[in-house]
Amino acid sequence: MAEEMRIVLRNYGKIDPLKIEDYLAQGGYKALEKARSMGQAALIDDVKKSNLRGRGGAGFNCGMKWSFAASATADQKYVICNADEGEPGTYKDRLIMENDPQSLLEGMAICAYAIGANQGYIYCRGEYPQVIEILNQAIDQAKAQGLLGDFDIEVRSGAGAYVCGEETALIESIEGSRGEPRFKPPFPPVQGLWAKPTIVNNVETFANIPVIVDKGGAWYADIGNPAYPGTKVFTLTGDVNNRTFFEVPTDTTIRALVFKFGGGIRGGKKFKAVQIGGTSGAFIPESLLDTQVAFDAMSAIGATLGSGATFVLDETRDLVDVSTRIAKFFEHESCGKCAPCREGTARMHELMKKLNEGKGSSKDVALLEKLGRVMSYSCLCGLGQAAPAPVLTTIKHFPADYNAKLM
Amino acid sequence: MVNLTVDGIKISVPEGSTILQAAKEVGVSIPTLCYHPDQAVKANCRVCVCEVEGNRLLQAACAMPVFEGMTVKTRTPKVLEARRTILELILANHPQDCLNCIRNGNCELQSLAEEFAIRDNPFENKVRGLPKDFSTPALFRDPDKCVLCRRCIEACSVIQSVNALGLEGRGVHSMVVPTLGKDLLESPCIMCGQCIHACPVGAIGENEQIDEFLAALADPNKIVVTQIAPAVRVAIAEEIGMTTGDMPMNVFVQGLRQIGFDYVLHTNFTADLTIMEEGNELLKRLKEGGTLPMFTSCSPGWINFCETFYPDLTNNLSTCKSPQQMFGSLVKTYWADKMGIDPANIYSVSIMPCVAKKFEAARPEMCSSGYRDVDLVLTTREIGRLFRMSGLDFNKLPGADFDPWMGKYTGAAVIFGASGGVMEAALRTVYEVVTGNTLEDVNFTVTRGITGIKEAEVDLNGTVVKVAIANGLANARKLMDQVRAGESPYHFIEIMACPGGCIGGGGQPITKANVKRVERIDAIYVEDEACEMRKSHINPEVTAIYEDFLHEPLGHKSHELLHTHYHNANKKFL
Numbered sequence: 001m002a003e004e005m006r007i008v009l010r011n012y013g014k015i016d017p018l019k020i021e022d023y024l025a026q027g028g029y030k031a032l033e034k035a036r037s038m039g040q041a042a043l044i045d046d047v048k049k050s051n052l053r054g055r056g057g058a059g060f061n062c063g064m065k066w067s068f069a070a071s072a073t074a075d076q077k078y079v080i081c082n083a084d085e086g087e088p089g090t091y092k093d094r095l096i097m098e099n100d101p102q103s104l105l106e107g108m109a110i111c112a113y114a115i116g117a118n119q120g121y122i123y124c125r126g127e128y129p130q131v132i133e134i135l136n137q138a139i140d141q142a143k144a145q146g147l148l149g150d151f152d153i154e155v156r157s158g159a160g161a162y163v164c165g166e167e168t169a170l171i172e173s174i175e176g177s178r179g180e181p182r183f184k185p186p187f188p189p190v191q192g193l194w195a196k197p198t199i200v201n202n203v204e205t206f207a208n209i210p211v212i213v214d215k216g217g218a219w220y221a222d223i224g225n226p227a228y229p230g231t232k233v234f235t236l237t238g239d240v241n242n243r244t245f246f247e248v249p250t251d252t253t254i255r256a257l258v259f260k261f262g263g264g265i266r267g268g269k270k271f272k273a274v275q276i277g278g279t280s281g282a283f284i285p286e287s288l289l290d291t292q293v294a295f296d297a298m299s300a301i302g303a304t305l306g307s308g309a310t311f312v313l314d315e316t317r318d319l320v321d322v323s324t325r326i327a328k329f330f331e332h333e334s335c336g337k338c339a340p341c342r343e344g345t346a347r348m349h350e351l352m353k354k355l356n357e358g359k360g361s362s363k364d365v366a367l368l369e370k371l372g373r374v375m376s377y378s379c380l381c382g383l384g385q386a387a388p389a390p391v392l393t394t395i396k397h398f399p400a401d402y403n404a405k406l407m
Numbered sequence: 408m409v410n411l412t413v414d415g416i417k418i419s420v421p422e423g424s425t426i427l428q429a430a431k432e433v434g435v436s437i438p439t440l441c442y443h444p445d446q447a448v449k450a451n452c453r454v455c456v457c458e459v460e461g462n463r464l465l466q467a468a469c470a471m472p473v474f475e476g477m478t479v480k481t482r483t484p485k486v487l488e489a490r491r492t493i494l495e496l497i498l499a500n501h502p503q504d505c506l507n508c509i510r511n512g513n514c515e516l517q518s519l520a521e522e523f524a525i526r527d528n529p530f531e532n533k534v535r536g537l538p539k540d541f542s543t544p545a546l547f548r549d550p551d552k553c554v555l556c557r558r559c560i561e562a563c564s565v566i567q568s569v570n571a572l573g574l575e576g577r578g579v580h581s582m583v584v585p586t587l588g589k590d591l592l593e594s595p596c597i598m599c600g601q602c603i604h605a606c607p608v609g610a611i612g613e614n615e616q617i618d619e620f621l622a623a624l625a626d627p628n629k630i631v632v633t634q635i636a637p638a639v640r641v642a643i644a645e646e647i648g649m650t651t652g653d654m655p656m657n658v659f660v661q662g663l664r665q666i667g668f669d670y671v672l673h674t675n676f677t678a679d680l681t682i683m684e685e686g687n688e689l690l691k692r693l694k695e696g697g698t699l700p701m702f703t704s705c706s707p708g709w710i711n712f713c714e715t716f717y718p719d720l721t722n723n724l725s726t727c728k729s730p731q732q733m734f735g736s737l738v739k740t741y742w743a744d745k746m747g748i749d750p751a752n753i754y755s756v757s758i759m760p761c762v763a764k765k766f767e768a769a770r771p772e773m774c775s776s777g778y779r780d781v782d783l784v785l786t787t788r789e790i791g792r793l794f795r796m797s798g799l800d801f802n803k804l805p806g807a808d809f810d811p812w813m814g815k816y817t818g819a820a821v822i823f824g825a826s827g828g829v830m831e832a833a834l835r836t837v838y839e840v841v842t843g844n845t846l847e848d849v850n851f852t853v854t855r856g857i858t859g860i861k862e863a864e865v866d867l868n869g870t871v872v873k874v875a876i877a878n879g880l881a882n883a884r885k886l887m888d889q890v891r892a893g894e895s896p897y898h899f900i901e902i903m904a905c906p907g908g909c910i911g912g913g914g915q916p917i918t919k920a921n922v923k924r925v926e927r928i929d930a931i932y933v934e935d936e937a938c939e940m941r942k943s944h945i946n947p948e949v950t951a952i953y954e955d956f957l958h959e960p961l962g963h964k965s966h967e968l969l970h971t972h973y974h975n976a977n978k979k980f981l
């Protein structure tokens with residue numbers, strides 16, 4: 001049965017995050033040294049071999065991404081850590097940054113070496129001022145020890161817009177423009193910040209890197225689900241007994257998340273649904289709980305892994321009401337650039353509100369399905385593409401909740 | 408070259424082409440809304456989405472580059488459902504008043520709604536109810552109609568470097584708004600109207616004054632006199648379904664008489680006169696060490712730009728009024744006298760390719776005749792509407808002549824309508840005046856074309872005069888920054904606010920692409936070639952006005968009627 005396995009949280013509780021000596025004593029920065037001795041090509045090959053896939057939501061192969069930026073010729077390249085963590089219910093990146101900031105810096109420095117960058121940015125959620133403080137101190141300490149070489153890292157603070165977690169909107173924001181996603185291609189590894197090759201990776205992705213380099217890609221590839229190997233940090237909220245976080249191998253099932261690590265439903269009530277991946281995650285019914293928490297396994301059931309936020313709902317929850325609130329969130333967070341998201345999120349909220357107030361008909365449900373379907377593949381960025389998922393999956397898996405409210 | 412398949416048809420297109428371009432090659436026209444052929448890819452309306460094999464997401468054809476082996480499907484059920492739904496969404500917060508709209512019949516959104524058979528929109532119509540902006544005399548904004556394609560913003564910022572329009576708010580509250588103020592008047596807007604051409608719908612338009620015009624016609628005491636700007640003839644054809652340039656001038660004149668104008672005269676006459684005044688002003692500045700480089704002053708959008716962004720350089724502007732305003736002050740003095748008409752009864756209407764002209768005519772100083780020099784400015788588009796309203800068939804209409812004294816013109820005046828034309832016209836005259844030689848070839852072709860910045864040198868009896876020409880204000884800005892830095896090598900600079908010159912003016916038939924501007928430019932030079940007289944100083948009516956009335960260029964009367972002065976912060980006085 002699944003057990004916790006700590007890779008990115010390896011130093012959690014073991015070190016003083018503000019003492020680089022503690023990190024060094026745990027073998028910190030040995031991986032950076034090793035990476036430099038391997039040479040860029042072999043390093044990237046090993047990261048590819050690990051089959052590490054992005055932990056920010058899109059699940060793109062990390063080594064592959066790096067190889068695009070490495071092979072691009074440019075006078076300047078950038079490494080950006082996406083620490084925007086705007087997904088409600090998610091705090092895994094904060095855990096890493098608060099407890100082990102040096103592992104993130106080391107991961108970024110390895111990436112910088114691999115692609116040939118000398119400037120890095122950490123784009124940190126604005127609501128985390130204490131984390132920004134820790135990061136700045138950690139950077140100062142690493143620099144003072146000369147560990148980062150010519151690689152410089154700056155911390156930038158977000159301004160609270162959810163969409164700024166999307167990598168190209170994040171880049172626009174760092175450039176000082178409206179935080180709006182760009183059309184891709186070109187993708188950031190080819191043309192990113194200031195139109196230069198740029199790697200954007202999530203905090204958790206970077207925190208894996210030192211361990212992968214240290215123990216080898218093959219070691220990592222063997223952990224968990226082979227198509228999405230390694231571990232994943234989950235943060236549990238909602239109607240579970242243990243509202244907590246844990247790091248597990250990716251062959252763990254959703255059922256284990258809820259019932260083993262989460263300790264089951266509070267107050268002896270029955271399980272109704274679980275939403276994984278944050279606000280835009282699908283609502284998953286009991287029948288699909290034996291799915292592994294790996295990228296493709298989740299896709300296969302029409303769900304995502306997202307940030308790993310896990311929101312558990314008991315039998316008393318009204319999913320029409322919950323989905324209406326989510327629809328309101330997306331109306332508010334749409335940046336307004338593309339028509340189907342700008343108009344679609346607003347209409348989705350309007351229709352959900354109508355249904356939730358008992359004023360809707362089955363025609364409105366059908367319209368929501370069409371709207372959601374179209375948005376999911378027509379919107380410019382992931383926000384609009386993912387926004388309909390809660391509505392679509394609740395309609396699909398929990399029709400009774402809707403039927404109960406129809407006129 | 409890249410090989411791909413579009414709707415089952417194999418095709419090979421240059422690398423870097425988009426799906427939109429590739430599809431066009433095989434005769435597949437993909438619908439677009441935010442796409443603009445001369446602007447950066449926006450990819451924000453999503454109306455152009457297509458299926459690309461192997462991709463769950465639909466791809467925007469306007470933005471997606473082709474790749475080797477790509478398979479594109481442009482009209483699957485999935486694609487059609489997506490496009491129709493997106494159109495329904497856009498239309499659902501769009502005012503449903505096509506019948507009252509200034510772009511009725513010429514609206515990209517209306518066409519799409521028709522093509523996609525949008526009937527019963529399942530989404531409830533909800534209009535934001537935002538206030539309209541009628542703050543300037545030149546153009547209006549109706550933000551409720553805005554589809555947020557952002558093409559106007561790019562026209563204003565990238566093409567014109569004015570940055571009077573920006574984005575405010577997020578999500579469904581996003582709005583295009585005037586920058587630095589509550590309305591266009593408070594913004595840095597220079598009223599060129601290029602945003603009108605960029606707009607796919609009726610969210611921006613000219614301040615239409617057809618009602619005022621019809622009221623003047625209906626007034627038995629008013630003698631309605633008109634002048635036609637050089638760039639209008641080539642483009643008016645487009646308004647009535649003819650090919651660019653195909654409207655014969657005499658038929659155009661007949662059409663105007665049929666609408667009800669009492670007298671039809673031509674701004675080209677004062678364009679020739681401008682050359683006499685401005686050419687002599689340049690020579691005077693060269694001889695007496697006046698402020699150089701001298702800038703042309705015919706384009707009111709450009710004047711607004713100079714007054715707003717380069718108030719320190721207004722001394723470089725020629726003091727000549729624009730041909731419109733020279734005409735205005737002369738029609739109520741010289742012409743009224745010649746015709747024996749009481750100037751108080753003259754209602755002077757100009758037909759312009761321009762919306763900034765509406766502002767220029769409203770400037771308080773433009774009353775040197777003792778009356779409003781120009782009472783009303785109608786754009787080419789408004790005249791187009793009046794022609795359609797009048798039910799005229801221009802293929803059958805007999806020709807008619809201009810009225811006397813201010814209706815004759817030369818090819819030099821005709822080319823005022825295109826970027827470089829004022830410069831070329833000036834050179835034709837200045838060369839002959841200074842050297843005393845007759846020009847063998849009047850064509851100074853280096854000054855022609857739509858290129859943003861052009862330059863030339865002319866040898867005037869041993870003095871080399873360096874000239875530059877810019878169209879589009881972002882280009883003008885480059886020349887102005889040089890002047891401001893004291894590094895400008897030029898003696899004379901022609902600036903036209905609009906891309907391509909007046910043929911691309913904000914009042915012309917809606918012009919989405921620069922290729923249309925190039926067609927109009929070509930038509931202008933065809934007209935010039937066909938003119939018997941091609942040098943302003945040989946226009947007999949120009950000779951007559953100097954003999955009978957003005958006496959000499961830059962003389963006392965000219966100073967009083969044909970020259971002007973400039974303001975800083977020019978909109979404050981409105």
Ligand SMILES: Cc1cc2nc3c(=O)[nH]c(=O)nc-3n(C[C@H](O)[C@H](O)[C@H](O)COP(=O)(O)O)c2cc1C
Nearest residue numbers: 054055056082085086165166167201202205382383
């Ligand atoms: C609306 C939206 C919000 C996002 N927010 C985040 C975020 O807060 N943190 C993050 O790492 N990735 C976020 N992403 C994903 C990023 O675009 C990007 O895929 C990721 O940073 C890449 O890093 P990775 O490959 O290491 O996962 C978001 C994507 C979208 C569409």
Ligand code: FES
Nearest residue numbers: 441450452453469
């Ligand atoms: S035309 Fe392609 S997205 Fe608008």
